[in-house]
Amino acid sequence: MIPYGRQHITDADVAAVVEALRSDWITQGPAIPRFEQALAARVGAAHGVAVANATAALHIACLALDLGPGDRLWTSPNTFVASANCGLYCGATVDFVDIDPRSYNMSVPALEARLAAAQANGTLPKVVVPVHFAGQSCDMAAIHALGQRYGFRIIEDASHAVGGSYLGQPVGACRYSDITVFSFHPVKIITTAEGGMAMTNDPMLAARLERLRSHGITRDAGLMESSPDGPWDYQQIELGYNYRLTDLQAALGHSQLSQLESSVARRHAIAARYDAELADLPLITPWQSPDAHSALHLYPVQLDPARTALTRRALFDGLRAAGIGVNVHYIPVHTQPHYRRLGFSRGQFPVAEAYYANAVSLPMFPTLTEAEQGTVIAALRHLLA
Numbered sequence: 001m002i003p004y005g006r007q008h009i010t011d012a013d014v015a016a017v018v019e020a021l022r023s024d025w026i027t028q029g030p031a032i033p034r035f036e037q038a039l040a041a042r043v044g045a046a047h048g049v050a051v052a053n054a055t056a057a058l059h060i061a062c063l064a065l066d067l068g069p070g071d072r073l074w075t076s077p078n079t080f081v082a083s084a085n086c087g088l089y090c091g092a093t094v095d096f097v098d099i100d101p102r103s104y105n106m107s108v109p110a111l112e113a114r115l116a117a118a119q120a121n122g123t124l125p126k127v128v129v130p131v132h133f134a135g136q137s138c139d140m141a142a143i144h145a146l147g148q149r150y151g152f153r154i155i156e157d158a159s160h161a162v163g164g165s166y167l168g169q170p171v172g173a174c175r176y177s178d179i180t181v182f183s184f185h186p187v188k189i190i191t192t193a194e195g196g197m198a199m200t201n202d203p204m205l206a207a208r209l210e211r212l213r214s215h216g217i218t219r220d221a222g223l224m225e226s227s228p229d230g231p232w233d234y235q236q237i238e239l240g241y242n243y244r245l246t247d248l249q250a251a252l253g254h255s256q257l258s259q260l261e262s263s264v265a266r267r268h269a270i271a272a273r274y275d276a277e278l279a280d281l282p283l284i285t286p287w288q289s290p291d292a293h294s295a296l297h298l299y300p301v302q303l304d305p306a307r308t309a310l311t312r313r314a315l316f317d318g319l320r321a322a323g324i325g326v327n328v329h330y331i332p333v334h335t336q337p338h339y340r341r342l343g344f345s346r347g348q349f350p351v352a353e354a355y356y357a358n359a360v361s362l363p364m365f366p367t368l369t370e371a372e373q374g375t376v377i378a379a380l381r382h383l384l385a
């Protein structure tokens with residue numbers, strides 16, 4: 001089976017992990033700040049805080065922005081459930097803003113309309129989480145301008161987008177947001193097996209994120225609420241978690257950074273071939289915004305029902321039967337049973353639902369061979385031409 005995504009682990013990656021395993025620290029050692037500083041420098045952020053996974057990063061990002069009961073978090077329905085769950089973890093109310101039919105990212109006009117209505121009835125969000133779907137940045141300048149006008153904070157869910165850029169700056173520079181979150185799950189652009197990082201330019205937010213990832217404990221005497229009992233003292237000054245990454249994982253992540261650019265470049269070459277060789281089929285291939293250079297985590301195509309009678313189910317089953325591990329991104333979050341119990345229903349975010357109804361993600365990963373991609377294209381032609 002050709003998967004839709006997979007990790008690329010090199011001999012250098014293996015050597016880096018083995019070296020960390022034989023060192024004095026296998027967690028909370030020097031590999032963590034080395035990985036944080038290297039990625040922060042790569043994306044042009046002042047700080048990076050490495051955590052156990054991107055879900056944990058989203059959770060403590062929300063906490064660091066003081067999201068709590070009575071507050072609202074808005075995100076895209078076209079995302080993995082974690083982008084919304086982080087709000088629920090904090091006791092906040094979660095809502096969604098429909099997507100743009102071309103980029104599949106949060107629609108700025110829809111956001112603007114919802115904000116105007118929310119202002120009128122006093123239900124403005126405290127935090128908005130734009131998701132850079134498939135690795136392509138949202139229109140962050142416009143979202144940031146709305147944030148200034150309506151007073152919300154911004155967490156970019158860039159789980160798909162490390163290695164991408166927007167208006168000439170790397171995603172993660174936080175030019176238009178408070179915090180940007182990356183995921184290092186194996187299907188994402190670079191991996192630490194499980195892992196994530198929260199980037200920020202605000203030293204206070206960085207310190208808070210560091211504290212929240214480790215139980216809410218500080219060893220900084222300046223932050224302690226009473227004078228330290230001695231040099232051993234630490235004080236828990238708020239409720240945090242154990243969301244730490246290990247040194248083994250950080251060593252892997254640091255080593256993986258060397259393939260960040262080549263991975264994104266190879267993904268663009270794969271996308272260019274799909275674009276060219278699928279152009280005459282009844283498929284809508286992903287639109288690339290002139291404002292962004294996508295990291296191309298995914299290559300989602302939509303069946304065009306106006307041009308074919310084949311159903312998405314038949315296309316999916318046909319590709320799977322041909323040994324191609326296609327997937328579907330994403331089941332709109334508001335249609336999940338947990339969210340339906342919170343009061344959401346089908347039909348509420350029609351653009352995301354219509355996109356989902358026809359979407360299939362084709363194999364997209366840097367070690368996909370020319371021959372394997374040929375197999376995918378031939379199977380699509382066989383089913384659709």
Ligand SMILES: *Cc1c(COP(=O)(O)O)cnc(C)c1O
Binds near residue numbers: 053079157195196
């Ligand atoms: C993968 C993903 C996450 C969660 O990442 P983990 O590192 O697995 O916790 C969150 N948001 C989006 C959009 C993702 O694709």
